[in-house]
Amino acid sequence: MSEGLALKTQDKLKKYAQEDVLKAAIDYFKGDTLAGEVWMKKYALKDAMGNLYEKTPDEMHHRLAREFARIEAKYPNPVSEQEIYDVIKDFKYIVPQGSPMAGIGNDFQYVSISNCFVIGNDRDEDSYGGILKLDQELVQLMKRRAGVGVDLSFVRPSGSPVQNSALTATGVVPFMERFSNSTREVAQGGRRGALMESIAIDHPDSEAFIDAKTTAGKVTGANVSVKISDDFMKSALTGGDYTLTYPVKSAQPTFTKTVDAKKIWGKVVHNAWASAEPGVLFWDTLIKESIPDCYADLGFETVSTNPCGEIPLCPNDSCRLLAINLYSYVNNPFTDEATFDYELFDKHVVLAQRLMDDLIDLELEKVDKIINKIKNDPESDHVKNTELNLWMQIREKCQQGRRTGLGITAEGDMLAAMGICYGTDEANDFSDKLHMRLKHNAFLSSSIMAEERGAFPIWDAKREENNPFMLRIKEENPALYERLVEKGRRNIALLTIAPTGSVSILTQTTSGIEPAFMVSYMRRRKINPDDTDARVDFVDEVGDSWQEYPVFHHKFETYLIAKGYDLEEVRKMDQDQIASIIAKSPYHKATSNDVDWVKKVEMQGRVQKHIDHSISVTVNLPNDITEEMVGKVYQTAWESGCKGVTVYRDGSRSGVLVSTSEKEEKDDNKTINFDDHHAPERPEKLEAEVVRFQNNLEEWIAFVGMLDGRPYEIFTGRRDGFNGIPNDVKKGFIKKVKSDDSSRYDFQYEDRGGYNVTVEGLSRSFDKEYWNYAKMISGVLRHGMPLLHVVDLVGSLNLSDDTLNTWKNGVTRVVKKFVPDGTKSNNECPECNQKSVQFQEGCLTCTNCGHSKCG
CATH class of the missing domain: 3.20.70.20 (Anaerobic Ribonucleotide-triphosphate Reductase Large Chain)
Known part of the structure; x- marks a missing residue:
């Protein structure tokens, strides 16, 4: 789409204020703030300026259905827009994942819808x-x-x-x-x-x-x-x-x-x-x-x-993802009458694979737009040839193989709703049979499309006759196998199981093939202790009173209602009472941290037999697990037929790692020698990163000297005086220039013409008070203080001057950007009050409830 056409399209659409979208989205998710925020930030239709053109996910689902139906109309026996809308609305049955949700029907940006x-x-x-x-x-x-x-x-x-x-x-x-x-x-x-x-x-x-x-x-x-x-x-x-x-x-x-x-x-x-x-x-x-x-x-x-x-x-190939919400096929969930609706499931799998093939056509349209844009870009051919050739090869691979990534989400909640405990033989048997059924219906759908639309261009049944995956289909379903050999498939590979992190927030279910992360956790709300029936559970350092209350996993609330509990009464219970209710539920011993890991790995191996791509799964292990047991997890995964596996030991990313080669084991009784912390000598020139950010409504800039990939010194303050440095300059060098009685620090960078530009006197360009504190902060960085402690140190400075406090906040924001992802904070989450906060891309993110705060 040309820029002019995009602007015309933009003019026809109604813009919504962010606060209106957020309110409407939270209402849509029945008060779930996290789901509303995730949808608005990631998937609502927006242009390059961030203007929003959808108010609720329902508008997004109409956009998606309209585009899918447009592709369907090109082929025999098309599925109608209404039929498509009915299966994708409310995130109930079929859920396009990530890039497809954000990119389908979005003509404002030149983006791929491949994940x-x-x-x-x-x-x-x-x-x-x-x-x-x-x-x-x-x-x-x-x-x-x-x-x-x-x-x-x-x-x-x-x-x-x-x-x-x-x-x-x-x-x-x-x-x-x-x-x-x-x-x-x-x-x-x-x-x-x-x-x-x-x-x-x-x-x-x-x-x-x-x-x-x-x-x-x-x-x-x-x-x-x-x-x-x-x-x-x-x-x-x-x-x-x-x-x-x-x-x-x-x-x-x-x-x-x-x-x-x-x-x-x-x-x-x-x-x-x-x-x-x-x-x-x-x-x-x-x-x-x-x-x-x-x-x-x-x-x-x-x-x-x-x-x-x-x-x-393979190189230059791509894939798009779509998930089926397994929980929605359980009739009468959490009751003795719970059953799985196999007939509806079979029908929807066939349709989902069809939509997956439509996604390929939608992606090819996006790729063509990207290719045309590159061709029309003002750069010379020798500059843009690599990008152009890349997208041309991607287009060819996409057409040749027509690869799809159909998967599932809510496996954990589906099992619980059926009254089956995750991580048991019963659960593994059920999942094994269900994923075999999914495989058969997806491959049937691909074969039907091969008749209607044509097989993928390089299909050759002879090449596949000894493939173990295809031979299992032959053994399990001979009629399907014969059909596949005779009619072919539309897609070279079909199935996967992705993490579905954000998607599970929108479906309000467990993610992917994983169990529930946590069934119940505590939050706090401020109260007036003089109110009637007020219960004070916590008084903070300034004397404010707080009441603690439990927050439940969405589908655990469904369980409570199905079992006749009064939700509000349960929320008033103490933790021991709530634990006794959980112990009676199918979620007992079936959450991420307490599921039987052996059974979980066995389940992955059994399900893998029905997934022609692979499975994204993490085996969560307690903090005190031994290395030997981690090795057994990996060995069991290999022996079970898994294609890959990742483990996460609780707290294993709580700090910065040091090299393990030839290091001594830590001795708790050993006397610490503080003289060991020698600062590495500063080279004449340091690699530097430039960070620009908003600080208290002001434009700020930071020059961060880096040594061995770690901040060594920081110069920061208002951007005034540095506006001559182009915004695309993100790296350079900080050079220390010595004279007889003093020294200064200059910043050097290479401009677009390839010439070196020097900005003299970083140390003299910012407020003198800033410089004195900056020397202190740089000193602790040079002597190896862990970055998380540097953040805490700067944040705890008690400065009476508002200008210095603004500077302090700026330094804290800059240092946070360099804290390794996964580093745990010692702070509690302000939303759920759990100590489950870690750094992710410079932001503090709660792994428990998803709350995120940047800066």
Whole structure:
């Protein structure tokens, strides 16, 4: 769409004030503030200026139904707009996920409606040119709202010879950091991009890859996963030497390295125990089961996954996600008469797969608009060729394979509503059979579309005849298999199970395949202690009185009502009374932190047999779990047929990690030697990041000197005097210039013409009082105080001057931006009063109730 046409479209639509949209959205969700805020911020129709054109999700659902119906009209036996609206309204049955909700029918922005991509070079081009090409491609994709995966197994290992002035290769880790930094720089409507970096365990640099994130401040913009081979797992579990090769799995490697497999496996397990990363991908299982890899020689060789691991992809391929809300198919939930409506479920799965195929056509339209925009951009061809060629290849892959990502959400609530406890044999049996049914109906739908619309262009039944996934369909449903062989499929791969984090907030259910996170938690409200029947549970430091009250998981409230409880009476109960009610419910021993992890992993393995892509799942473990048990989780997942798994030990991301290589175990009785904290010497020039922000309605700027990926010094204040620095300047250097009796700090950056520009005297450009405090803050940074403690230190400064308090707030905001994601705060959440607050992209976010506060 041209800019002029977009403006005309915008003029026809009614704009809504943000406060009106938020109120209407909260009313729509029956008072659920979090759901209202998430929908408004992420999915309501908006233009590039943030103007809102939808007031409630119902308007969004009409937009989506209208666009789906427009595509349906191109094909035989089209589904009507009303039929589509009826299954997507109220988030009840079929829910487009993320990018499709935000992007379908949005003509204001040039964005993709694909949720995820994987990039890679045509050949294993281990050159700076090939690596920089990938760097640009991931940025170009992320600016269109997509998550990206990239595999680094093609990179030459450290120490191997190269034909340039370096003589030997630097290895994988510097390029991990490069891609990570690029990801952190890209804005996606107020959020950062998402990146997955993977490597084959057989690569000689795999050990360095595994350890890369244990260094504070390193690779903070990416998830990392190791592709584990069956041979390596066998060697790791039995012990013995193992040979790593480059190129990986080559019959004639140019570089080899012999290692102790058990030791490297121990590092994987230890780092996962300590920090929840790396995740593991059981690569031989994944490739063996992959239907697209039957077409590997035609460009569909799987190389990596999307950032959450549920979509394995070949280079330049993409996928779109849609979820079926399983809870809505339970009739008479939480009663003795509870039944699953299989007939309606079967019908909706067939329709959902049809809508998934329509999404591909909608995406191709978006890609064409992006391609036309790039062609008409004023940049020269040699500047924009990489971006243009990327989207042309994406378009080709999308057409050739017509890949879809149909999945589910609310598995945990569905099981509870049926009276089945998550993490039991009964639950695993039920889920196994249900997902097999979903698989059969989705593949039936794809086969029907192959008749009506044509099979995906490279379909060849002969190529797939020995694929284990297809052979299971043959054994389970011979008639369906014969139909697939005769008529073909519309889509090369169909199914996945994604995390559905935001979607589950809108469906007000458990997410994806996961159990309920928590059934009940406490919040506080301020009260007048003199009111009749007032109950004072807490008095704060200023003397205000507060009453605590429980907040329940949405579907647990449904359980309470079904069992005849009075909700208001239950809310007045103490925690012991509430716990006794939970103990009688199907949610007992079935939440994230207390579910039987062995049964959960077994469930994943059984469901995986019916999912041709993969499953995003996290095994939550208590804080006191041993490393040995983490290793058993991984081993059980491998033995159960899982394609990948991630663990999270409670509290394992509570602080900054230090390198684990050769470190001593902590001794609680050891005397601390404060003399150990020597500040690293300041180099003459420091890399610097520029942060611009609003502070007390004023425009502020900060120059943050960085050493080894960590803030070393900070200069900040009002932007006055720095307006000559272009807004796109985000990096540069801070240079210390010494004279006989003093020194100053200059900021240097490269302008668009490639010339170096110097801004003299940072230390003299801000208020003198700021500079004195800034020296103190920089001092504690240089001596290694953890960033979370720096935030607390600055925030606790008791300054009487309003100007200094404004400066203090500015420094706090800047430092928070560098606190690693996942770092826990010691503060309670102001909404739910749980100590479940952690940093995420510079914002404090509650993992319990979702409350988020930036700045």
